[in-house]
Amino acid sequence: MPDCSAEYQKGLDYMARRGMQALCDSPVTEDQPFLSVAFTAPELCARCGSCVGVCPSNAIVVGEKFYPALNAGNCVACGLCGDVCPGGEVQYADLAEQVFGEPFTDRGFDGWVENTYVGFSTEERIKKGGAGGGVVTGLLYHLLRTGQVDGCLVTRMNHTTPWLGEPFIATSFEELRESQGSRYSIIPVNSLWSQLRERPGRFAAAILPCQVHAFRKLQKYDPELAAKITTVIGLFCGGSLEPDLSSEMLLVRGIKRSDITNFKFRGGDWPGQMQAVLRDGRVRPLHYSNYKDGAYNYFTSLYMPERCQTCLDGSSEFADISVSDAWTRDENGEYKFKEHSRILVRTQVGDELIESATAAGDLVIHDVTTDPSYKTHKMQTRRKGSLVPIRVDRWRRAGRKVPVYDRAIPDDVTVKERITERLSSAMLRAGKFKPFRIVFMGFLTSMLAVPLIKVRLYLKKRKYQRRSAAKRGAQ
Numbered sequence: 001m002p003d004c005s006a007e008y009q010k011g012l013d014y015m016a017r018r019g020m021q022a023l024c025d026s027p028v029t030e031d032q033p034f035l036s037v038a039f040t041a042p043e044l045c046a047r048c049g050s051c052v053g054v055c056p057s058n059a060i061v062v063g064e065k066f067y068p069a070l071n072a073g074n075c076v077a078c079g080l081c082g083d084v085c086p087g088g089e090v091q092y093a094d095l096a097e098q099v100f101g102e103p104f105t106d107r108g109f110d111g112w113v114e115n116t117y118v119g120f121s122t123e124e125r126i127k128k129g130g131a132g133g134g135v136v137t138g139l140l141y142h143l144l145r146t147g148q149v150d151g152c153l154v155t156r157m158n159h160t161t162p163w164l165g166e167p168f169i170a171t172s173f174e175e176l177r178e179s180q181g182s183r184y185s186i187i188p189v190n191s192l193w194s195q196l197r198e199r200p201g202r203f204a205a206a207i208l209p210c211q212v213h214a215f216r217k218l219q220k221y222d223p224e225l226a227a228k229i230t231t232v233i234g235l236f237c238g239g240s241l242e243p244d245l246s247s248e249m250l251l252v253r254g255i256k257r258s259d260i261t262n263f264k265f266r267g268g269d270w271p272g273q274m275q276a277v278l279r280d281g282r283v284r285p286l287h288y289s290n291y292k293d294g295a296y297n298y299f300t301s302l303y304m305p306e307r308c309q310t311c312l313d314g315s316s317e318f319a320d321i322s323v324s325d326a327w328t329r330d331e332n333g334e335y336k337f338k339e340h341s342r343i344l345v346r347t348q349v350g351d352e353l354i355e356s357a358t359a360a361g362d363l364v365i366h367d368v369t370t371d372p373s374y375k376t377h378k379m380q381t382r383r384k385g386s387l388v389p390i391r392v393d394r395w396r397r398a399g400r401k402v403p404v405y406d407r408a409i410p411d412d413v414t415v416k417e418r419i420t421e422r423l424s425s426a427m428l429r430a431g432k433f434k435p436f437r438i439v440f441m442g443f444l445t446s447m448l449a450v451p452l453i454k455v456r457l458y459l460k461k462r463k464y465q466r467r468s469a470a471k472r473g474a475q
Protein backbone atom coordinates (compact mmCIF):
# COMPACT_ATOMS: atom_id res chain seq x y z
CA MET A 1 0.00 0.00 0.00
CA PRO A 2 1.30 3.49 -0.72
CA ASP A 3 2.22 5.40 2.40
CA CYS A 4 -0.19 8.16 3.16
CA SER A 5 2.38 10.96 3.29
CA ALA A 6 1.38 14.61 3.14
CA GLU A 7 2.53 14.70 -0.51
CA TYR A 8 0.45 11.65 -1.37
CA GLN A 9 -2.58 13.23 0.28
CA LYS A 10 -1.93 16.45 -1.65
CA GLY A 11 -2.07 14.44 -4.88
CA LEU A 12 -5.33 12.73 -3.84
CA ASP A 13 -6.89 16.09 -2.96
CA TYR A 14 -5.81 17.48 -6.32
CA MET A 15 -7.41 14.56 -8.17
CA ALA A 16 -10.60 14.83 -6.15
CA ARG A 17 -10.84 18.54 -6.91
CA ARG A 18 -10.53 17.87 -10.62
CA GLY A 19 -12.77 14.77 -10.56
CA MET A 20 -9.94 12.51 -11.73
CA GLN A 21 -9.81 8.73 -11.27
CA ALA A 22 -6.61 6.83 -10.40
CA LEU A 23 -5.36 4.87 -13.41
CA CYS A 24 -4.46 1.79 -11.37
CA ASP A 25 -5.55 0.32 -8.01
CA SER A 26 -2.35 -1.52 -7.18
CA PRO A 27 0.87 0.14 -5.99
CA VAL A 28 2.49 1.98 -8.89
CA THR A 29 5.56 0.48 -10.54
CA GLU A 30 7.88 2.14 -13.07
CA ASP A 31 6.59 0.04 -15.99
CA GLN A 32 3.11 1.59 -15.89
CA PRO A 33 2.24 2.90 -19.38
CA PHE A 34 0.53 6.00 -18.00
CA LEU A 35 3.80 7.36 -16.58
CA SER A 36 6.04 9.66 -18.59
CA VAL A 37 8.18 7.93 -21.19
CA ALA A 38 11.28 8.39 -19.03
CA PHE A 39 10.39 5.28 -17.04
CA THR A 40 9.60 2.89 -19.87
CA ALA A 41 11.90 4.23 -22.62
CA PRO A 42 14.54 6.56 -21.17
CA GLU A 43 16.10 7.04 -24.61
CA LEU A 44 12.96 9.01 -25.54
CA CYS A 45 13.14 11.25 -22.48
CA ALA A 46 13.97 14.86 -23.35
CA ARG A 47 14.77 15.63 -19.68
CA CYS A 48 12.60 18.71 -20.02
CA GLY A 49 11.39 18.43 -16.42
CA SER A 50 7.68 18.44 -17.31
CA CYS A 51 6.79 15.19 -15.48
CA VAL A 52 8.54 16.50 -12.37
CA GLY A 53 6.76 19.84 -12.63
CA VAL A 54 3.26 18.54 -13.27
CA CYS A 55 3.17 15.82 -10.60
CA PRO A 56 0.65 16.94 -7.94
CA SER A 57 2.16 14.71 -5.23
CA ASN A 58 5.88 15.31 -5.82
CA ALA A 59 6.31 11.65 -6.69
CA ILE A 60 8.77 12.53 -9.46
CA VAL A 61 11.99 14.38 -8.79
CA VAL A 62 14.99 15.36 -10.89
CA GLY A 63 17.49 12.53 -10.61
CA GLU A 64 20.88 11.63 -12.00
CA LYS A 65 21.94 13.44 -15.17
CA PHE A 66 18.60 15.26 -14.96
CA TYR A 67 16.54 12.15 -15.72
CA PRO A 68 13.35 11.99 -13.65
CA ALA A 69 13.27 9.57 -10.73
CA LEU A 70 10.06 8.06 -9.32
CA ASN A 71 9.17 7.84 -5.65
CA ALA A 72 6.46 5.26 -6.28
CA GLY A 73 5.09 5.53 -2.74
CA ASN A 74 3.92 9.08 -3.44
CA CYS A 75 2.40 8.35 -6.88
CA VAL A 76 -1.40 8.71 -7.04
CA ALA A 77 -1.62 7.30 -10.60
CA CYS A 78 -3.17 10.45 -12.06
CA GLY A 79 -1.34 10.00 -15.38
CA LEU A 80 -0.57 13.71 -15.80
CA CYS A 81 3.16 13.03 -16.21
CA GLY A 82 2.41 10.85 -19.24
CA ASP A 83 -0.13 13.32 -20.62
CA VAL A 84 2.30 16.24 -20.78
CA CYS A 85 5.41 14.25 -21.75
CA PRO A 86 6.74 15.42 -25.15
CA GLY A 87 9.27 12.56 -25.40
CA GLY A 88 7.20 9.80 -26.99
CA GLU A 89 4.86 11.77 -29.22
CA VAL A 90 4.47 15.20 -30.83
CA GLN A 91 1.39 15.76 -32.96
CA TYR A 92 1.90 18.84 -35.12
CA ALA A 93 -1.74 18.87 -36.26
CA ASP A 94 -2.98 19.12 -32.66
CA LEU A 95 -0.42 21.77 -31.73
CA ALA A 96 -1.14 23.91 -34.80
CA GLU A 97 -4.86 23.76 -34.14
CA GLN A 98 -4.36 24.60 -30.47
CA VAL A 99 -1.85 27.44 -30.88
CA PHE A 100 -2.74 28.99 -34.26
CA GLY A 101 -6.33 27.79 -34.61
CA GLU A 102 -5.57 26.34 -38.04
CA PRO A 103 -4.65 22.97 -39.55
CA PHE A 104 -0.92 22.32 -39.70
CA THR A 105 0.83 23.18 -42.95
CA ASP A 106 4.54 22.64 -43.37
CA ARG A 107 6.08 26.12 -43.62
CA GLY A 108 9.65 24.93 -43.39
CA PHE A 109 12.18 25.24 -40.59
CA ASP A 110 10.96 28.56 -39.13
CA GLY A 111 7.37 27.28 -38.91
CA TRP A 112 4.40 29.59 -38.47
CA VAL A 113 5.62 33.22 -38.41
CA GLU A 114 3.63 36.47 -38.33
CA ASN A 115 6.63 38.81 -38.40
CA THR A 116 10.40 38.54 -38.29
CA TYR A 117 12.70 41.11 -36.69
CA VAL A 118 16.32 41.50 -35.72
CA GLY A 119 16.95 43.50 -32.61
CA PHE A 120 18.58 44.02 -29.25
CA SER A 121 17.81 45.09 -25.72
CA THR A 122 18.34 48.81 -25.02
CA GLU A 123 19.57 47.99 -21.50
CA GLU A 124 23.32 47.97 -22.14
CA ARG A 125 24.15 45.30 -19.50
CA ILE A 126 21.42 43.01 -20.83
CA LYS A 127 22.59 43.52 -24.41
CA LYS A 128 26.23 42.82 -23.50
CA GLY A 129 25.38 39.78 -21.37
CA GLY A 130 23.15 38.12 -23.95
CA ALA A 131 23.99 35.20 -26.19
CA GLY A 132 22.85 37.44 -29.06
CA GLY A 133 21.32 40.86 -28.45
CA GLY A 134 19.86 40.02 -25.05
CA VAL A 135 16.38 40.02 -26.56
CA VAL A 136 15.08 37.13 -24.45
CA THR A 137 16.20 38.75 -21.20
CA GLY A 138 15.19 42.21 -22.44
CA LEU A 139 11.65 40.95 -23.04
CA LEU A 140 11.48 39.15 -19.71
CA TYR A 141 12.75 42.24 -17.91
CA HIS A 142 10.15 44.36 -19.68
CA LEU A 143 7.38 41.99 -18.50
CA LEU A 144 8.72 42.05 -14.95
CA ARG A 145 9.39 45.80 -14.83
CA THR A 146 5.93 46.68 -16.09
CA GLY A 147 4.19 44.28 -13.70
CA GLN A 148 2.88 42.03 -16.47
CA VAL A 149 4.48 39.05 -14.75
CA ASP A 150 5.71 38.28 -11.23
CA GLY A 151 8.55 35.97 -12.19
CA CYS A 152 10.38 34.31 -15.08
CA LEU A 153 11.25 30.63 -15.52
CA VAL A 154 14.90 30.72 -16.60
CA THR A 155 18.27 29.03 -16.03
CA ARG A 156 21.70 29.67 -14.52
CA MET A 157 24.74 27.65 -13.52
CA ASN A 158 24.34 25.95 -10.15
CA HIS A 159 26.10 27.85 -7.34
CA THR A 160 27.52 24.72 -5.66
CA THR A 161 28.17 22.64 -8.81
CA PRO A 162 28.92 25.46 -11.31
CA TRP A 163 29.64 23.06 -14.19
CA LEU A 164 25.93 22.10 -14.22
CA GLY A 165 22.95 24.23 -15.11
CA GLU A 166 19.80 24.64 -13.05
CA PRO A 167 16.39 26.21 -13.56
CA PHE A 168 15.06 28.93 -11.27
CA ILE A 169 12.41 31.62 -11.08
CA ALA A 170 13.92 35.08 -11.51
CA THR A 171 12.08 37.97 -9.90
CA SER A 172 14.62 40.81 -10.18
CA PHE A 173 16.89 42.54 -12.65
CA GLU A 174 19.98 40.97 -11.01
CA GLU A 175 18.53 37.48 -11.21
CA LEU A 176 17.60 37.96 -14.84
CA ARG A 177 21.14 39.16 -15.54
CA GLU A 178 22.44 35.96 -13.96
CA SER A 179 20.15 33.90 -16.21
CA GLN A 180 21.49 35.47 -19.39
CA GLY A 181 23.41 33.65 -22.06
CA SER A 182 23.03 30.21 -23.56
CA ARG A 183 23.83 27.05 -21.62
CA TYR A 184 24.15 24.34 -24.21
CA SER A 185 23.30 21.66 -21.73
CA ILE A 186 20.22 19.82 -20.51
CA ILE A 187 18.36 21.88 -17.89
CA PRO A 188 14.88 20.66 -16.84
CA VAL A 189 13.22 24.09 -16.75
CA ASN A 190 9.66 22.71 -16.72
CA SER A 191 10.31 21.10 -13.33
CA LEU A 192 9.64 24.62 -11.99
CA TRP A 193 5.93 24.16 -12.69
CA SER A 194 5.64 22.41 -9.31
CA GLN A 195 6.55 25.70 -7.58
CA LEU A 196 3.85 27.54 -9.54
CA ARG A 197 1.09 25.39 -8.04
CA GLU A 198 1.68 27.04 -4.68
CA ARG A 199 2.84 30.43 -5.84
CA PRO A 200 0.46 33.28 -6.69
CA GLY A 201 1.03 35.45 -9.74
CA ARG A 202 1.71 35.26 -13.45
CA PHE A 203 4.90 34.07 -15.08
CA ALA A 204 6.84 34.03 -18.34
CA ALA A 205 9.11 31.21 -19.48
CA ALA A 206 12.15 31.08 -21.76
CA ILE A 207 12.33 27.47 -22.91
CA LEU A 208 13.50 25.03 -25.59
CA PRO A 209 11.24 23.42 -28.26
CA CYS A 210 10.63 20.18 -26.30
CA GLN A 211 9.66 22.26 -23.28
CA VAL A 212 7.29 24.31 -25.42
CA HIS A 213 5.63 21.10 -26.70
CA ALA A 214 5.15 19.98 -23.09
CA PHE A 215 3.75 23.37 -22.08
CA ARG A 216 1.16 23.19 -24.87
CA LYS A 217 0.18 19.72 -23.60
CA LEU A 218 -0.07 21.18 -20.09
CA GLN A 219 -2.56 23.76 -21.39
CA LYS A 220 -4.71 20.86 -22.52
CA TYR A 221 -4.39 18.57 -19.49
CA ASP A 222 -3.97 21.01 -16.59
CA PRO A 223 -5.25 24.40 -17.81
CA GLU A 224 -5.34 25.83 -14.31
CA LEU A 225 -1.60 25.32 -13.80
CA ALA A 226 -0.78 26.32 -17.38
CA ALA A 227 -2.67 29.61 -16.97
CA LYS A 228 0.05 30.73 -14.53
CA ILE A 229 2.42 31.00 -17.51
CA THR A 230 1.16 33.79 -19.70
CA THR A 231 4.07 34.16 -22.14
CA VAL A 232 6.29 31.55 -23.72
CA ILE A 233 9.53 32.67 -25.35
CA GLY A 234 10.99 29.76 -27.28
CA LEU A 235 14.69 29.45 -28.03
CA PHE A 236 15.92 28.03 -31.29
CA CYS A 237 17.64 24.75 -30.58
CA GLY A 238 19.96 22.68 -32.72
CA GLY A 239 20.01 20.10 -29.93
CA SER A 240 21.06 20.32 -26.34
CA LEU A 241 24.20 18.62 -25.05
CA GLU A 242 24.80 16.02 -22.34
CA PRO A 243 25.65 17.57 -18.97
CA ASP A 244 28.93 15.57 -18.98
CA LEU A 245 30.33 17.99 -21.55
CA SER A 246 31.39 20.67 -19.07
CA SER A 247 33.04 18.24 -16.63
CA GLU A 248 34.91 16.52 -19.42
CA MET A 249 36.03 19.81 -20.90
CA LEU A 250 37.45 20.88 -17.55
CA LEU A 251 39.16 17.50 -17.22
CA VAL A 252 40.74 17.79 -20.67
CA ARG A 253 41.93 21.34 -19.97
CA GLY A 254 43.41 20.28 -16.61
CA ILE A 255 41.07 22.38 -14.45
CA LYS A 256 39.61 20.93 -11.26
CA ARG A 257 35.86 21.29 -10.93
CA SER A 258 36.37 22.50 -7.37
CA ASP A 259 38.49 25.40 -8.72
CA ILE A 260 35.73 27.07 -10.71
CA THR A 261 32.89 29.39 -9.73
CA ASN A 262 31.23 29.56 -13.14
CA PHE A 263 31.20 27.81 -16.48
CA LYS A 264 30.30 29.97 -19.47
CA PHE A 265 29.21 28.52 -22.78
CA ARG A 266 29.45 31.88 -24.55
CA GLY A 267 31.52 34.11 -22.30
CA GLY A 268 33.43 37.22 -23.39
CA ASP A 269 32.81 39.23 -26.55
CA TRP A 270 30.11 38.18 -29.03
CA PRO A 271 29.67 35.50 -30.31
CA GLY A 272 31.45 34.27 -27.19
CA GLN A 273 33.63 31.39 -26.20
CA MET A 274 33.49 28.54 -23.65
CA GLN A 275 35.23 29.70 -20.50
CA ALA A 276 35.82 28.66 -16.91
CA VAL A 277 35.78 31.35 -14.22
CA LEU A 278 38.29 30.40 -11.53
CA ARG A 279 37.96 31.01 -7.79
CA ASP A 280 40.60 33.77 -7.97
CA GLY A 281 38.52 35.59 -10.62
CA ARG A 282 40.68 34.66 -13.60
CA VAL A 283 38.84 33.62 -16.76
CA ARG A 284 40.28 30.59 -18.55
CA PRO A 285 39.29 30.15 -22.23
CA LEU A 286 38.62 26.46 -22.87
CA HIS A 287 39.33 26.39 -26.60
CA TYR A 288 40.74 28.48 -29.43
CA SER A 289 38.70 30.92 -31.53
CA ASN A 290 35.06 31.55 -30.69
CA TYR A 291 31.71 29.78 -30.30
CA LYS A 292 30.98 29.93 -34.01
CA ASP A 293 34.29 28.78 -35.44
CA GLY A 294 35.97 26.87 -32.61
CA ALA A 295 35.53 23.52 -30.88
CA TYR A 296 31.85 23.96 -30.01
CA ASN A 297 30.90 23.25 -33.63
CA TYR A 298 31.91 19.64 -33.26
CA PHE A 299 30.43 19.01 -29.82
CA THR A 300 26.92 18.62 -31.23
CA SER A 301 28.33 15.60 -33.09
CA LEU A 302 29.61 14.03 -29.88
CA TYR A 303 27.39 15.05 -27.00
CA MET A 304 23.87 15.35 -28.40
CA PRO A 305 21.40 13.32 -26.31
CA GLU A 306 19.51 10.58 -28.13
CA ARG A 307 16.12 12.29 -27.91
CA CYS A 308 17.54 15.51 -29.41
CA GLN A 309 18.81 13.44 -32.35
CA THR A 310 15.21 12.63 -33.25
CA CYS A 311 13.71 16.09 -32.63
CA LEU A 312 12.12 17.80 -35.64
CA ASP A 313 11.57 21.21 -34.08
CA GLY A 314 14.60 23.50 -34.15
CA SER A 315 12.76 26.81 -33.97
CA SER A 316 10.31 26.39 -31.08
CA GLU A 317 7.50 26.35 -33.61
CA PHE A 318 4.76 26.59 -31.00
CA ALA A 319 6.10 29.37 -28.78
CA ASP A 320 4.55 32.87 -28.66
CA ILE A 321 7.88 34.31 -29.81
CA SER A 322 10.96 32.41 -30.91
CA VAL A 323 14.44 33.88 -30.62
CA SER A 324 17.56 32.78 -32.48
CA ASP A 325 21.02 34.04 -33.23
CA ALA A 326 21.12 36.52 -36.13
CA TRP A 327 23.70 34.83 -38.33
CA THR A 328 23.08 36.82 -41.53
CA ARG A 329 26.39 37.60 -43.26
CA ASP A 330 27.55 40.08 -45.88
CA GLU A 331 29.31 39.17 -49.13
CA ASN A 332 32.65 38.76 -47.34
CA GLY A 333 31.21 36.35 -44.86
CA GLU A 334 31.25 38.96 -42.06
CA TYR A 335 28.27 39.05 -39.69
CA LYS A 336 25.90 41.89 -40.48
CA PHE A 337 24.28 41.98 -37.06
CA LYS A 338 26.73 41.38 -34.26
CA GLU A 339 25.10 41.40 -30.81
CA HIS A 340 21.63 41.07 -32.29
CA SER A 341 19.01 38.35 -31.94
CA ARG A 342 16.47 37.29 -34.54
CA ILE A 343 12.87 37.36 -33.38
CA LEU A 344 9.99 35.37 -34.88
CA VAL A 345 6.58 36.51 -33.69
CA ARG A 346 4.02 33.72 -33.89
CA THR A 347 0.96 34.54 -31.76
CA GLN A 348 -1.06 37.52 -30.59
CA VAL A 349 0.58 37.22 -27.16
CA GLY A 350 3.95 37.52 -28.90
CA ASP A 351 2.81 40.43 -31.02
CA GLU A 352 1.53 42.36 -28.01
CA LEU A 353 4.76 41.76 -26.12
CA ILE A 354 6.92 43.11 -28.95
CA GLU A 355 4.65 46.12 -29.29
CA SER A 356 4.72 46.80 -25.56
CA ALA A 357 8.52 46.38 -25.26
CA THR A 358 9.30 48.60 -28.25
CA ALA A 359 6.79 51.26 -27.21
CA ALA A 360 8.45 51.38 -23.77
CA GLY A 361 11.87 51.74 -25.42
CA ASP A 362 13.12 48.44 -23.95
CA LEU A 363 13.80 46.85 -27.31
CA VAL A 364 15.09 48.12 -30.65
CA ILE A 365 13.90 46.09 -33.63
CA HIS A 366 14.21 46.16 -37.37
CA ASP A 367 11.47 44.46 -39.41
CA VAL A 368 12.94 41.91 -41.84
CA THR A 369 9.76 39.91 -42.50
CA THR A 370 10.00 40.31 -46.27
CA ASP A 371 13.79 40.16 -46.56
CA PRO A 372 14.85 36.66 -47.69
CA SER A 373 18.42 37.10 -46.42
CA TYR A 374 17.06 36.57 -42.90
CA LYS A 375 16.08 33.03 -43.72
CA THR A 376 19.21 31.90 -41.91
CA HIS A 377 20.00 28.50 -40.33
CA LYS A 378 20.56 26.59 -43.58
CA MET A 379 22.42 23.74 -41.84
CA GLN A 380 19.66 23.40 -39.29
CA THR A 381 17.01 23.47 -41.99
CA ARG A 382 18.72 20.55 -43.66
CA ARG A 383 19.28 18.72 -40.39
CA LYS A 384 15.74 19.07 -39.09
CA GLY A 385 14.04 18.97 -42.50
CA SER A 386 15.66 15.87 -43.94
CA LEU A 387 18.36 14.25 -41.79
CA VAL A 388 16.19 13.84 -38.67
CA PRO A 389 13.16 12.45 -40.55
CA ILE A 390 15.48 9.98 -42.33
CA ARG A 391 16.94 8.95 -38.97
CA VAL A 392 13.55 8.56 -37.28
CA ASP A 393 12.33 6.43 -40.18
CA ARG A 394 15.48 4.31 -40.27
CA TRP A 395 15.56 3.71 -36.52
CA ARG A 396 11.87 2.82 -36.50
CA ARG A 397 12.44 0.21 -39.20
CA ALA A 398 15.36 -1.17 -37.22
CA GLY A 399 13.03 -1.69 -34.25
CA ARG A 400 14.40 1.15 -32.14
CA LYS A 401 12.09 3.32 -30.08
CA VAL A 402 11.49 6.68 -31.76
CA PRO A 403 9.00 9.47 -31.10
CA VAL A 404 5.68 9.30 -32.91
CA TYR A 405 5.19 12.24 -35.27
CA ASP A 406 2.36 13.02 -37.65
CA ARG A 407 4.91 14.31 -40.18
CA ALA A 408 6.15 12.12 -42.99
CA ILE A 409 9.67 11.76 -44.31
CA PRO A 410 10.03 14.18 -47.30
CA ASP A 411 9.74 12.61 -50.80
CA ASP A 412 12.80 14.33 -52.22
CA VAL A 413 15.48 12.81 -49.99
CA THR A 414 18.74 12.39 -51.88
CA VAL A 415 21.33 9.63 -51.61
CA LYS A 416 23.78 12.26 -50.34
CA GLU A 417 21.42 13.13 -47.48
CA ARG A 418 21.03 9.46 -46.57
CA ILE A 419 24.82 9.06 -46.46
CA THR A 420 25.20 12.25 -44.40
CA GLU A 421 22.64 10.98 -41.91
CA ARG A 422 24.49 7.65 -41.59
CA LEU A 423 27.80 9.44 -40.99
CA SER A 424 26.36 11.82 -38.43
CA SER A 425 24.61 8.95 -36.61
CA ALA A 426 27.87 6.97 -36.58
CA MET A 427 29.69 9.94 -35.05
CA LEU A 428 27.00 10.35 -32.40
CA ARG A 429 27.24 6.64 -31.61
CA ALA A 430 31.02 6.95 -31.23
CA GLY A 431 30.38 9.90 -28.92
CA LYS A 432 28.76 7.52 -26.43
CA PHE A 433 32.22 6.17 -25.55
CA LYS A 434 33.97 8.36 -23.07
CA PRO A 435 37.58 7.55 -24.17
CA PHE A 436 36.69 8.56 -27.74
CA ARG A 437 35.06 11.79 -26.54
CA ILE A 438 38.01 12.68 -24.36
CA VAL A 439 40.60 12.11 -27.10
CA PHE A 440 38.55 14.02 -29.67
CA MET A 441 37.88 16.87 -27.27
CA GLY A 442 41.58 16.96 -26.35
CA PHE A 443 42.36 17.55 -30.02
CA LEU A 444 39.55 20.08 -30.61
CA THR A 445 40.53 22.24 -27.64
CA SER A 446 44.29 22.16 -28.26
CA MET A 447 46.67 24.15 -30.50
CA LEU A 448 46.39 21.25 -32.96
CA ALA A 449 42.87 22.44 -33.84
CA VAL A 450 44.06 25.90 -34.92
CA PRO A 451 44.79 24.83 -38.55
CA LEU A 452 41.30 23.26 -38.64
CA ILE A 453 39.81 26.59 -37.55
CA LYS A 454 41.82 28.46 -40.19
CA VAL A 455 40.69 26.10 -42.96
CA ARG A 456 37.09 26.45 -41.79
CA LEU A 457 37.31 30.26 -41.85
CA TYR A 458 38.95 30.25 -45.28
CA LEU A 459 36.30 27.94 -46.78
CA LYS A 460 33.49 30.00 -45.29
CA LYS A 461 34.86 33.26 -46.63
CA ARG A 462 35.35 31.72 -50.07
CA LYS A 463 31.80 30.39 -50.05
CA TYR A 464 30.31 33.82 -49.33
CA GLN A 465 32.54 35.57 -51.86
CA ARG A 466 31.61 33.05 -54.57
CA ARG A 467 27.95 33.33 -53.72
CA SER A 468 27.96 37.11 -54.02
CA ALA A 469 30.04 36.96 -57.25
CA ALA A 470 27.41 34.58 -58.69
CA LYS A 471 24.65 36.95 -57.57
CA ARG A 472 26.37 39.93 -59.21
CA GLY A 473 26.86 37.88 -62.40
CA ALA A 474 23.18 37.01 -62.53
CA GLN A 475 22.12 40.68 -62.24
Ligand SMILES: Cc1cc2nc3c(=O)[nH]c(=O)nc-3n(C[C@H](O)[C@H](O)[C@H](O)COP(=O)(O)OP(=O)(O)OC[C@H]3O[C@@H](n4cnc5c(N)ncnc54)[C@H](O)[C@@H]3O)c2cc1C
Binds near residue numbers: 131132179180380
Ligand atom coordinates in the same frame (compact mmCIF):
# COMPACT_ATOMS: atom_id res chain seq x y z
C1 LIG B 1 20.53 24.21 -25.90
C2 LIG B 1 20.39 25.41 -26.80
C3 LIG B 1 20.56 25.23 -28.18
C4 LIG B 1 20.42 26.35 -29.03
N1 LIG B 1 20.60 26.16 -30.38
C5 LIG B 1 20.49 27.23 -31.20
C6 LIG B 1 20.69 27.10 -32.60
O1 LIG B 1 20.98 26.00 -33.07
N2 LIG B 1 20.54 28.20 -33.40
C7 LIG B 1 20.22 29.42 -32.87
O2 LIG B 1 20.10 30.39 -33.61
N3 LIG B 1 20.03 29.58 -31.55
C8 LIG B 1 20.15 28.53 -30.71
N4 LIG B 1 19.96 28.70 -29.37
C9 LIG B 1 19.51 30.01 -28.88
C10 LIG B 1 20.62 31.02 -28.79
O3 LIG B 1 21.77 30.41 -28.25
C11 LIG B 1 20.21 32.19 -27.89
O4 LIG B 1 19.71 31.69 -26.69
C12 LIG B 1 19.14 33.02 -28.50
O5 LIG B 1 19.61 33.57 -29.69
C13 LIG B 1 18.71 34.14 -27.54
O6 LIG B 1 19.73 35.06 -27.37
P1 LIG B 1 19.47 36.36 -26.49
O7 LIG B 1 20.72 37.15 -26.40
O8 LIG B 1 18.25 37.04 -27.03
O9 LIG B 1 19.08 35.68 -25.09
P2 LIG B 1 19.63 35.98 -23.63
O10 LIG B 1 19.17 37.30 -23.19
O11 LIG B 1 21.06 35.64 -23.54
O12 LIG B 1 18.78 34.89 -22.81
C14 LIG B 1 19.00 33.53 -23.00
C15 LIG B 1 17.89 32.77 -22.31
O13 LIG B 1 18.11 31.38 -22.59
C16 LIG B 1 17.86 30.63 -21.40
N5 LIG B 1 18.63 29.40 -21.47
C17 LIG B 1 19.96 29.27 -21.54
N6 LIG B 1 20.30 27.99 -21.58
C18 LIG B 1 19.16 27.27 -21.52
C19 LIG B 1 18.88 25.88 -21.52
N7 LIG B 1 19.83 24.97 -21.60
N8 LIG B 1 17.59 25.49 -21.46
C20 LIG B 1 16.59 26.41 -21.40
N9 LIG B 1 16.81 27.75 -21.40
C21 LIG B 1 18.08 28.16 -21.46
C22 LIG B 1 18.35 31.56 -20.30
O14 LIG B 1 17.78 31.19 -19.07
C23 LIG B 1 17.87 32.93 -20.81
O15 LIG B 1 16.57 33.16 -20.40
C24 LIG B 1 20.11 27.62 -28.49
C25 LIG B 1 19.97 27.78 -27.11
C26 LIG B 1 20.11 26.70 -26.27
C27 LIG B 1 19.98 26.91 -24.78
